[in-house]
Amino acid sequence: MNEIEFLSWVRGPGFQIATVIFVAGIIIRLGETLLLGRKANLAEAKGSEMSSGLRTVAARMLPPDRETFKRSTFTIVAGYIFHIGLFVTIFLYAPHILLIKDVIGFGWPALPSQIVDAFTVVSLIALLAILLHRLTDKVLRHLSGPEDYIVWFVTIAPLLTGYLAFHRLGGSPVMMLAIHILSVELLMVLFPFTKLMHTFTLFLARWYNGAISGYRGVES
Amino acid sequence: MSASLEKGIQALKEQVDSSVASFFSSCVHCGMCADACVFYTETGEPELTPITKTEPLRRIWFSEYTLIGRLMKTLGLAKRVDEQLLSDWETLVYDSCSMCGRCSMVCPVGNDITEMIRRTREGIAAAGHAPEGLIGATQRSVTIGSPMGVRLPALQAQIKHIEKDTGMSVPLDVEGAEYMLLLSSMEIMNFPEFIEAIAKIFDKAGATWTISSEAFEATNAGIQIGVSDIAATLVQRVVDAAEKLKVKTVISPECGHAYMAIRWEGPNLIGKPYNFKVRHILEVLDDFREQGRLTLTGKESQKLTYHDPCQIARRGGVIDEPRNLINMFAENFVEMPENGKMNWCCGAGGGVASIERAEDLKLLAFKHKKSQLDAIHVEAIVSACSTCRMQFEESLEEYHMDIPIISLTETIAEHIAEDK
Structure with missing residues (x-):
């Protein structure tokens, strides 16, 4: 298989396989979670489950109270940076929007590629700092297992290969583009079966947290 | 498998529902829960990170209630819950967790970690590994x-x-x-x-x-x-x-x-x-008070603060009521730096006070409360939980702090107007 054949495989069958696993996997994971169900609360309510749940979904998107922020500054700041960076690079880069338009039928305006490039660099630095933090902080070392490092790798790989391909570094442009797409497919395949699923399940988790707390009259 | 282990596993299975599954699916191992826990902040021991305490329940959720987990279990690759694990986790879920709920307030993905630990206790107790005192x-x-x-x-x-x-x-x-x-x-x-x-x-x-x-x-x-x-x-x-x-x-x-x-x-x-x-x-x-049936006389001029008992405030929803009441008699009331739903635990709740071997840890955990008190220099502490009260009395003495801890209800009674 030469470069061109490799590129057309990752663009064609490779991408299709990854998409099927990604979509089916997410549906299975959300299904097996939600179908477990939950008993209704029989205690007399002091607040609403629904509105408190929704409130917590939104509230935990924002920075926490000042003291919590002070205690976990690095985790919070670095976390925001790379999540925003990932969002911008995935969803606001012109070629990505074209691809998405191909799949779902509609697109949206892109950011200039220089700006996306800047976000990529900042995200790469944040992710490297996050790895260093995970390797050196005693709590994170205690919590971390192979999955945490694998997930870190499959998250940074598309960013790095995309950056290299964009700047025509590290090999032939065709090969670099193919490797970039392959790295995204790796991310998609692992997504439903790792902690990457938090992208979707955190909405459920936050809702339950807010509902449990809000039922008792406390905003969480 | 021994009968007690079977009971423990069964009890854990009964605890898994859609909320627990959402929580475990969402944890990204960020470690922020550690910084919200007195048992971690005062000991610096990473083993006491709140989410770690839920490991037995996590294993059951993963190997029994996820497709990939069941597959791995069939292949013998999933981590198992055995007698050793439940025995090792006894001190983690009982001695070093007061169910205070603070971790649940800071988790960025929204996990109610306290609820997860509460449910993990069901399995450990059913397998016969609860502390003697409890x-x-x-x-x-x-x-x-x-x-x-x-x-x-x-x-x-x-x-x-x-x-x-x-x-x-x-x-x-x-x-x-x-x-x-x-x-x-x-x-x-x-x-x-x-x-x-x-x-x-x-x-x-x-x-x-x-x-x-x-x-x-x-x-x-x-x-x-x-x-x-x-x-x-x-x-x-x-x-x-x-x-x-x-x-x-x-x-x-x-x-x-x-x-x-x-x-x-x-x-x-x-x-x-x-x-x-x-x-x-x-x-x-x-x-x-609201109905005008509570008439108080005389004021407390000393500088007072209120300690929110976790299960009454953060986990219970009674936060404004004590403050309304204190305002009826206190002339000089100050809040602790973090209060109400974000208050720090005294370190003795959730059964910790009944565990003899946890005595030293309980005193150590109080140090966070001590630092809060050091920041506001009060002459008395008002609260509304006997366990907190005992913990304060013991710990304040241990740390040579001469501050009385008084019951809110009793203080109200002292100020009840005699002539009605």
């Missing part, structure tokens, strides 16, 4: 009716003392009273002033109340140890007594987990809603 307290609760072994004659003796000293009556088994008061054994034995305070306040407020001779104990060791069957039995006793005496409202006293047990977990444990209300004593007093 097992003893639970057994005494079931057989005698009190975790401290307090029987009716002891309560009657205290009542007699109070009636003799004050000339007021403490009604026992009065059918049709509006309120039925529950008491913690600690209040009966160590702080009987609380009963006296209730008699005085309710008399002035013109409210009828009673204590049931059949169910006067408020605490629920079944909740603390994590055995739902026993917790339900203890709740049912209160329900039966309240129905028998036809009261409108059951009052949970100044005790944190008692409120969690009877107010929030109770109906779910027995599987049906109550036909009476349950209120914390501070809610009742705040109602009296």
